[in-house]
Amino acid sequence: MKTYRIECVSTAESPITHMSGTAGNEAIVAREPVQTPRGVAWVPFLSGNALRHRAVREPGVLWLIEQYGLRGKLSLAQLNFLLHGGNLTESTAHENTRRIAEMHRLWPLLRLCGGTLPNQILAGSLDVWRGILVCEENRQHFPGCDSLLPAAEWLSGYQYTRGDGRKLGIAETSKVFGDDGPSNLMIFSGQSVIRGARFYHGFLAKHATEIELGALLWSLQLWQHAGGTIGGQAARGHGRLRCELLAGDWDQAACVEAYRDYALAQRDEAVAWLRDCWK
Amino acid sequence: MSTRPLPELDAEAFRRRLAGFDKPTDAPSLPPEEIRQQAIRFVAALPLVFGDTLDRTTLWDRIASALETAYAKSVTDRDLFITAVLEHIKAEPTKAVNCEPLQGIMLAEWTQADSEAWMRYLATHRLAVLVHAKSAWEGAKTERKTRRKARESQQTIASFVPPEGDQ
């Protein structure tokens, strides 16, 4: 077991709209204050929470659900646990160390991501870093880079319309809107980080085995295969990231293959463990 | 004999100084009251350039959302901030260029710290600035109306005073 540090650079292949809320009538990208020689600048970033779910947990767990034949067989609580970490709902908490140890053995991905059973918290071992925009304001993180553009150069806006349903001529407009009703056209807009922007982010798998490293790498591969999306508006093509790993002391293909073989070999026991938790 | 208050120890600042974290900050050179007045002056000038295509009854709501949106877009660049505000209220370029109160603010020679303090004040005291700006705007409107009436009455009187030589 060792602590693996996986560093990545992800390039935006479509506008990134990882939002923090609205200001006025415009959706605003998530930003963080960064101290620069010229003062505090607000620079877009990607939250670790979002990366943790979209890049690691969701793709990895969905693959396991398919491989373990659990599609159409999960309870709501099991779905919530696998995909979202679950909830502590019982008033009397327990520390069933056997259950924890079995989870570590049977579900390497869940050892990384952790979760909560109704009466027990299962701590994870994975730290997911925030995504730092590669820009002039974040120069302190990229000392070897000579020329970096300021963050403002990586920002733009988008504007879409939701069409007026009356113009389709399908609905009986007199019943729905009235003959002289207001237009149903809606314009919505917001900020986005433009294509070509790069984010530096990473993962720290503490005291992990090669199998768990393989679980993490396999999740990242699955995430990329499904478009590598982060943030909102994915249905409109936003949020695609192309992720590249910085070199590390592991054989990516070997780790992934080892994890896949291992996960498939644990199938029956893993499913039995899951069912046992919600007996 | 004159006395002055005893200096108070700021323990948190003392600990930071001890840890070597104290360094001079780039504070604004404008006093806080001047920043406040400039903020009110700026907002009070916006009705002069408010877009004709917009509903005038939404004047102050629109100005409020303009300030909020502009600060979200820029907290360090004063020109970008003002441009974003003017775009949001659909100001016509001709009116904006000829608006003297706006010119006064855009051409003012402020330091970066002054500009940031001014924008930060507008963002954090938005509603209060709107109230003061509306009051200033109404006052300016009343004054213009009074001056116009005075001019008109002078013209009326002048029209009744026969020119010299006719009496």
Place this chain on the structure above:
Amino acid sequence: MLVVTAYLASPLAGDAPYLDALLEFEMAQRLGVASRLRRDRPLPTESIHIPILRRAMGSVRHIPCCSAPICEQRSEWRENFAKRLGVEHAGLLSDKQRLVVATGNATYKSYRLPLVVRDVPRIRWFCEGHRRPVLQLLRSVHSIGHKRSQGYGRVARWEAEMADGDYWWFAPSEAGPVLMRALPWCDNLPSRLQGYRRSFGACIAPMWHPERYMEIVVPC
């Protein structure tokens, strides 16, 4: 005096920990006793050894000679972290489980919770300890504060240097000694103590255990 500095590579959520508490937890993990430290169980009688000097004050023994964290804070703002039930995966549910789910309350409640975060590039502690063992223990501390799994409080590197003075409990100032860490409220506190307020809590790790709660003074 040892001056330990943490250089952070990401914003800090929550409060920075006491260095002695951090070292005790790391040592407890190495000794295999960390899992036995729980709120509902009495604490072990023997204290966990850490490479920092301990002294007594009042009736409390083994108070580490280590100051509270001193943060170089530049900005403070609020971020949010959210969770929602992924109803787009409803097809994974068994037929009987495809129910109407309340997402405004109860188990599957969606949330978007605020988190106050701070831009803190450096955190410093003053202590009386051994440099190399302290750094060895800190080598496995990759992040501090809250929500570390989401990337907050990531430590880029640790540094420890020797310096003159002993500011771990009190630091002299013109107005009087300034309190530098939480200590028991007792008669042994120096007169004219500055920068403190009374509270009820812990001054020795584990700070969260009810057995440690007592009348204390904390730096403010």
